[in-house]
Amino acid sequence: MRHDIKPNERAYSTKEVAEELDIATPTVRKYGQILERSGYEFFKNGSRRVFVQSDVEALQAIRDTDKPLEEISQELVEQQQERLATSETTEIAGSDTYDTSLNDPQQMRELLMFISKELAASREMNTQLANDMAEMKTTMSRLRQDHHVISSGIGNSTQKMTTKMEKLIDQQKSHYEEMLEEEREKSEHLRKEMEQMRDEHRKEWRLQSDFNQRLEQTVNKPKSGFEKFLDLFRK
Incomplete structure (x- = not known):
C-alpha cells in the first residue's frame, strides 16, 4: 500500500494536472491507466485518482519520452517501488498523515x-x-x-x-x-x-x-x- 505522501504536500485533481502539464484531461486519464496496468499505485478518493508531486513528475516523464509507453511506465513503476521501499526503512512511527492534517x-x-x-x-x-x-x-x-x-x-x-x-x-x-x-x-x-x-x-x-x-x-x-x-x- 502506498504511504509516501509528505506532510503539507499538495494534492492535484486530474484537471489541475492537465493544466500543470499542458495536456488534455483525457490524456492524463490515459497515462494513469497505462501506469496502473504496469502496477503503479495512485492515491484514490473513491474512484477518482488524487495526484501528488511524484505522480505529476511520472506523467511528465511519459509526456516527454520517446520510449514506448509500456517501457517507460515499467521504469516508473520500478522507481516508485524503490522509493516506497526506501520510505519503509526510514519512516518514523507516529500519527498517520490524515490525523496530522487535522x-x-x-x-x-x-x-x-x-x-x-x-x-x-x-x-x-x-x-x-x-x-x-x-x-x-x-x-x-x-x-x-x-x-x-x-x-x-x-x-x-x-x-x-x-x-x-x-x-x-x-x-x-x-x-x-x-x-x-x-x-x-x-x-x-x-x-x-x-x-x-x-x-x-x-x-x-x-x-x-x-x-x-x-x-x-x-x-x-x-x-x-x-x-x-x-x-x-x-x-
Missing part, C-alpha cells in the same frame, strides 16, 4: 480546498447531466412526433428502424440517469466527509480551549496562608 491548519485548508473543488466539479457535472436529460427528453418528444407522421405513410421497414431508434434513446437515457445518480452519491459522500473533518477540527479546538482555561485557573488560583507567609521571606 492538526495542521495549512494541510486542512488545502484538503478542504481540494474537496471543495471536487464538489464544484460534481455539481457542474450534475448540471450538465440535467441539461443533457432535458435535451434528450425534447429530442425524444420530437422523434415520437416524427414517428407518428412517418408511420402513417411508410411500411414495416421504417417501423422497425424507428423502434431501434427509440430503444437506443432509452438506453442513452438510462445511462445518463445512472451517471447522474452516481455523481449525486459522490457529492453526498464528499459533503459528509468534509463535515466530519470540520467536526473533528472543532473538537480539537474545544479540547485546546478547555486546557487553556484550566491552566489559567491554576495560575490565578488564590494562594494559601502558608504560601503568603513564604512570600514574606522571598521579598
Whole structure:
C-alpha cells in the first residue's frame, strides 16, 4: 500500500494536472491507466485518482519520452517501488498523515480546498447531466412526433428502424440517469466527509480551549496562608 505522501504536500485533481502539464484531461486519464496496468499505485478518493508531486513528475516523464509507453511506465513503476521501499526503512512511527492534517491548519485548508473543488466539479457535472436529460427528453418528444407522421405513410421497414431508434434513446437515457445518480452519491459522500473533518477540527479546538482555561485557573488560583507567609521571606 502506498504511504509516501509528505506532510503539507499538495494534492492535484486530474484537471489541475492537465493544466500543470499542458495536456488534455483525457490524456492524463490515459497515462494513469497505462501506469496502473504496469502496477503503479495512485492515491484514490473513491474512484477518482488524487495526484501528488511524484505522480505529476511520472506523467511528465511519459509526456516527454520517446520510449514506448509500456517501457517507460515499467521504469516508473520500478522507481516508485524503490522509493516506497526506501520510505519503509526510514519512516518514523507516529500519527498517520490524515490525523496530522487535522492538526495542521495549512494541510486542512488545502484538503478542504481540494474537496471543495471536487464538489464544484460534481455539481457542474450534475448540471450538465440535467441539461443533457432535458435535451434528450425534447429530442425524444420530437422523434415520437416524427414517428407518428412517418408511420402513417411508410411500411414495416421504417417501423422497425424507428423502434431501434427509440430503444437506443432509452438506453442513452438510462445511462445518463445512472451517471447522474452516481455523481449525486459522490457529492453526498464528499459533503459528509468534509463535515466530519470540520467536526473533528472543532473538537480539537474545544479540547485546546478547555486546557487553556484550566491552566489559567491554576495560575490565578488564590494562594494559601502558608504560601503568603513564604512570600514574606522571598521579598
